[in-house]
Amino acid sequence: MSGNPRRVYCFEDDPCTLEKLHRVIDENEAVAARYFDAPGALAAAQRTAPADVAILGGETAEALALVAEIHAASPQTLCLVLSGPVELDALLAAVGGAVFRLTPQPADADDLRGALAEALAALALRDLQRAAGGDLAASGHTRTPVMLLDSALRVIYANDEAADLMQDGATFALDTDETLIAADPAQAPAFRAFLRLAVVSRGRGAPRAFRLSRGPGRAPVSLCAAGAGEGLKLLIADPERKGGPSPASIGAALNIGEPEARVVHGLALGMDIGQAAGAAGLSVAAARAHMRTAFDKTGAARPADLVRLALLAGA
Numbered sequence: 001m002s003g004n005p006r007r008v009y010c011f012e013d014d015p016c017t018l019e020k021l022h023r024v025i026d027e028n029e030a031v032a033a034r035y036f037d038a039p040g041a042l043a044a045a046q047r048t049a050p051a052d053v054a055i056l057g058g059e060t061a062e063a064l065a066l067v068a069e070i071h072a073a074s075p076q077t078l079c080l081v082l083s084g085p086v087e088l089d090a091l092l093a094a095v096g097g098a099v100f101r102l103t104p105q106p107a108d109a110d111d112l113r114g115a116l117a118e119a120l121a122a123l124a125l126r127d128l129q130r131a132a133g134g135d136l137a138a139s140g141h142t143r144t145p146v147m148l149l150d151s152a153l154r155v156i157y158a159n160d161e162a163a164d165l166m167q168d169g170a171t172f173a174l175d176t177d178e179t180l181i182a183a184d185p186a187q188a189p190a191f192r193a194f195l196r197l198a199v200v201s202r203g204r205g206a207p208r209a210f211r212l213s214r215g216p217g218r219a220p221v222s223l224c225a226a227g228a229g230e231g232l233k234l235l236i237a238d239p240e241r242k243g244g245p246s247p248a249s250i251g252a253a254l255n256i257g258e259p260e261a262r263v264v265h266g267l268a269l270g271m272d273i274g275q276a277a278g279a280a281g282l283s284v285a286a287a288r289a290h291m292r293t294a295f296d297k298t299g300a301a302r303p304a305d306l307v308r309l310a311l312l313a314g315a
Contacts, residue, residue, distance in 0.1 A: 011039055021035075023109060024113045031053070055115075057105075145241075146235055198232055221237060222268055254310075260297070264294055265279075
């Protein structure tokens with residue numbers, strides 16, 4: 001596995017549930033767990049080295065008090081509370097949003113495994129959100145499709161525009177292991193290689209761009225992959241959608257003139273230089289000259305770099 005394991009603290013006084021917890025947690029290489037036989041010992045550890053995830057059993061009053069202590073020491077810790085079915089409503093009313101997940105007892109191993117997986121996915125999303133330059137609310141409002149992938153290439157966030165692309169079935173698909181692939185089998189190997197290379201090289205050099213075709217009668221999409229924590233942020237330009245980067249926004253963001261911006265806009269929509277020239281009302285020679293000017297003004301070295309910058313301008 002890559003990166004440091006997640007710190008997980010556990011308190012459970014029921015031997016049967018504790019045995020299940022050991023089995024579920026010990027099989028997961030992404031976590032490093034400590035088990036406590038008293039709530040006070042867990043609270044003391046939380047004050048000195050906060051957990052990423054706390055799994056809490058015992059009596060409801062005990063769990064509630066422990067949640068409060070955990071959040072006082074570190075509000076970022078995700079609390080998974082194991083509650084008896086009769087206690088569930090009272091627990092929900094008492095702690096509200098302080099508990100990430102409630103798992104009624106008796107919980108089987110699959111319940112515990114699923115709760116832990118949800119918590120680890122939430123932590124990964126939070127890390128990517130921070131590394132991606134902040135608030136994903138901005139991605140929710142932009143009309144540029146945006147996805148976040150973890151280091152295994154699983155989608156852990158997609159704004160509404162990106163979700164639409166996932167649902168149309170012609171652009172992206174999910175493999176049997178839930179990783180992102182190209183819907184077109186002929187494009188799948190090259191797209192997977194692009195994503196893997198982007199993961200390996202994240203944080204070193206410029207983000208990478210890729211043109212993904214979608215079959216007869218469909219315009220290709222252009223993608224920019226930039227490092228975000230241990231995963232990737234994907235920005236997507238789809239010429240079939242309204243919105244996204246406009247020539248005006250590209251020109252303003254990159255500080256290039258109107259003709260250069262129109263050429264770069266065409267490239268960002270998946271056009272080759274001839275098509276971009278036609279869309280901009282220019283000869284191919286003039287479009288190439290404007291592209292070279294855009295290279296000089298932006299420091300880009302190739303058309304893919306201009307695509308990347310255009311997509312970032314639209315995000």
